[in-house]
Amino acid sequence: MRPIATTRMAAGIPTGRLAIWWVVASEIVIFGGLLVSYIMHRLAKPEWGDHAANTNVWIGGFNTFVLLTSSLSAVLAHKAAVNGDGPKAAKLLYATCFGACTFVVVKALEWNMEISHGFTISSNTFWSFYYTAAGLHGLHVIAGAIIMLIIAETAKKNLELHRVELIGIYWHFVDIVWIFLFPLLYIAK
Amino acid sequence: MSEHAEHAEHEVNYVKIWAILLVLLVISILGPFVGIKVVTLITAFGIAIVKAYLVAKNFMHLNIEPRYAVYLLVTMLVFMLLLFSGSAPDIMKQEGRNWVKPEIHVEAQAPAHH
Amino acid sequence: MAESIPADAMHAHDDHHHTEQSIWSKYVFSTDHKMIAMQYMFTGMAMALIGGFMAYAFRMQLAFPGIDVPGYGTVTASDYNALVTNHGTIMIFWVAMPVLIAAFGNYLIPLMVGCDDMVFPRLNRLSYQIFLLSAIVLIASFFVPGGGFGGAWTAYPPLSAKSQYSLTALGSSFWLVAVALEFTAFLLGGINFVTTAMNARAPGMKIFDIPIVVWMIVVASILFMSSVGPLIAGAVMLFMDQNVGTAFFDPDKGGDPILWQHLFWFFGHPEVYVVLLPAMGITAEIMCVFARKKMFAYKTFLYTTFATGILSFTVWAHHQFVAGIDPRMANIFTVTTLLISIPIAEMCFIYIATLYGGSIRLTTPMLWALAFVAEFLIGGVTGIFLGASGADIYFHDTYFVLAHFHYTFFPIAIIGTFAGFTYWFPKMFGKMMNDTLGKIHFWGTIIPFNFIFIPLFVLGAAGQHRRIYNYEHFPELAGVEMQDMRVLATVSMLVMLVFQLVFFYNCFISWKKKQKDAGKNPWKANTLEWTTDSPPPHGNWPELPTVYRGPYEYSVPGREEDYFPQNVPD
């Protein structure tokens, strides 16, 4: 039995979505703290541009493309869910998960390449930030993909369709974080 | 449900937004090839902000959410700006009033080649 | 087949069919907000006993250097550092936060806004389980090779980052992981509190009909969620520094130790208000009930709360005046710090104004609430010395700081908790507490409390620094009259600890039916939690209430009774 509390909507936003906004808000400050630390170091140290030159823009760009596309499938899944088409929403969520997996695999290959070139997490503070920020973001990608699979399972049966939108909002947030990580880590040289 | 009706009214063409995002992505990758620093900064960060705005507005549907959701997220960004402006005078500078960070020579482990 | 189903699955099963609950699903894996509140409450109290025991051990060492402390043994220098570090960490993160925010928040928010549970019951249970895990990790940190972390609760690197400096390689990491887990638990809890209070209010409960304590817990949760991020990021960075070989805070390799201080105090200062606000809410609630008064200027009180919350994000570097930050920044932070005294002063004025014209009954909860105001005032005004940059040069890291924040945190975490606990005890357990024993416990706590910390103000003014386990090496501090002060503080603390036994005895006998049944509304209060049975059943009300007015309509003219419950139609 679901508590009556969950059905109320005094603030004008359904409870699940309201909570997701708070999740996003607290995630903003987590990534914010890390990125503010990075930006302060980056602005102080022009030589980090040379370190950043060793990152591969094309791989980063490809990953941005993957995430943007998976965002599109997430929002299309939401649209399908709004129209009450659970199986279609589930299929689009699987597509989003596929995007997440591609992202992670490409990331792993990229790191593997960089580490084999001698750029490890303890090389210097730029690389520390590089691996920490991308790693923290990568954990969010993996967590989002797992939750998405669970939601897709229920959505397939046309149950709990509102959750499709919730994971979508979270996913778009992860996307936005990457949109900023990409220029910060790859382009600014 | 009224919520669904609302979405229908604000129906946006998601594929079109996605296409715009991809064009912006290409511009931000190509920006550094111009070789001018200002252009790079604009194509990198200006476009990142535009992209984030497009995603937040159209994919996260912040445009049809009650205003306070936007205010909430913007407040968090303002707090981060506060954190930056409060700590930048210490972290970002090599010297300040009555203190200095002596030069430290940190070498990256020499990369083999690239 | 049935016996192989884990307790968790059983519980989900029970939820659907309302069958008799097993002891596991009722007490351990419950999703009922009241049970989770009790779990937080008793875990917090257990941690308070551990934290109190630590205080006992290191205060004995300070008063009688080198003795064999009964029940502990000799306190070595590394023991001493680990004890003060973990005393601070436990009392803030594992006592004040779980009890004031999580326990009272979980218990009161659904009852006070008139709904049957939190909006995310299973998230709530997960939050407690992570919290419990964090407590276990913290306690485990004492038993790993090298012993507990001893770098102060602020964990400034490089001491906390490098094991060759701290000599507690595992202890530091365990401590950090415990703190990070605790933050995760409270992020989950905070989302739940805020969402519940925003969305699940009873029909008719408008935004200014919400009881102050609910407002305060919500604002505190919001402050927590919006300030803790940088510290979580910092904790990740520090953990990598400890274990992976990065150098975020290591100046030898291009990092900066001051960065951690900024990340820490950007959270650390709002954290003070995170625990202060719920205690202020509890106090306001109790004072209105026992003065039979409407809250003076309810809206102004709320606006000052918001002002405090926002200002609290602009003051953090006053903890770092002499820590090597740029001296020009100190001027800005002095101004913002002193500005924050204005909303806090206004809140205290509102408390005092609320008493005016009242009909005050000095029951045990009311005594605690009044003591909160009286003692917190002292803690508040002594903060001005430390916020004024010029004076802080001398007072920084002395016992004056320590006495100052104990005069704020003790009223918050101990007095506020006892006030809330004694006030809502009839609701939680359905029995009245013994008032005489309650008053003995009250005076036995308050009087020694002042005798612990007033001597420490004097020691601080005399320049005694914190976290030094033995003063014999500092001739100017090892004088006889200084030592007398330390002995006085220690003896007072022993007296206070002994009087806590009265409290546990009182709880025990009151709970064991020796006291009379409380009934639904023993204090004749207005708020919604008093309109249901004591203790409230699962689901809180047979039929959820509707709200018609604000929470503090006491002594309304032209009404026979002097209270006017929120759910009674006009």
Place this chain on the structure above:
Amino acid sequence: MIDQYVVALSTYANDIDNLILLIGVLVGFWLILCELVFFYFIIRFRAKDGRRAEYITGEEKSHKRWISYPHMLVLVCDVFIVFFAIKVWYDVKQQLPEPYETVRIVGQQWAWSFVHPGADHELGTADDIKTVDELHIEVGKVYHFKLESRDVLHSFSVPVFRLKQDAVPGRVITGWFEANGTGTHDIQCAEICGIGHALMPAQIFIESPERHAAWVAEQSPVTLASANQP
């Protein structure tokens, strides 16, 4: 107020003491006023049979005055405190008077080492005098110090000077002091720095010009000391 416990031996010690006294008077006034009114209300408005509490919302302007005027007064007090706090802070931490000599102070686990400039008043020359846990200075002269740390955070605290400054690894922080009385006093570490934090005492020897010159001569390497003789 403070010099009752710790003597004031630097030129700015009295400024800091006076600032503390000023704050003490202002906040003491508010504390006592609030507590008096508070306890008066508790006694005056105790519950009595037949008397009902008044119904005051506090929302009318005439009522709100009772809290808004006091908080304006608090603001005025704050302005005073801010003004004098920043003034003292500026003198002690922000501006640096011309130095007579500069000393180097290095904190490490768990000792302070001091580098005195020696007879030529210049740091970094061959006649520098290095000491551990002993700082020798001359009374009535402006000293700069360059504060460093080798490992973790330390804090250079001289209670008789009312001076405190953290030593941060990776930074050199400059400060100043000028003693105005002789004596031997404690230097403490005020920032937790590991197991030996309590075992990090040093002493400051504030000496008259003659004694200080004698100390410098005694400590200086023999050749240099004789070279400096006219």
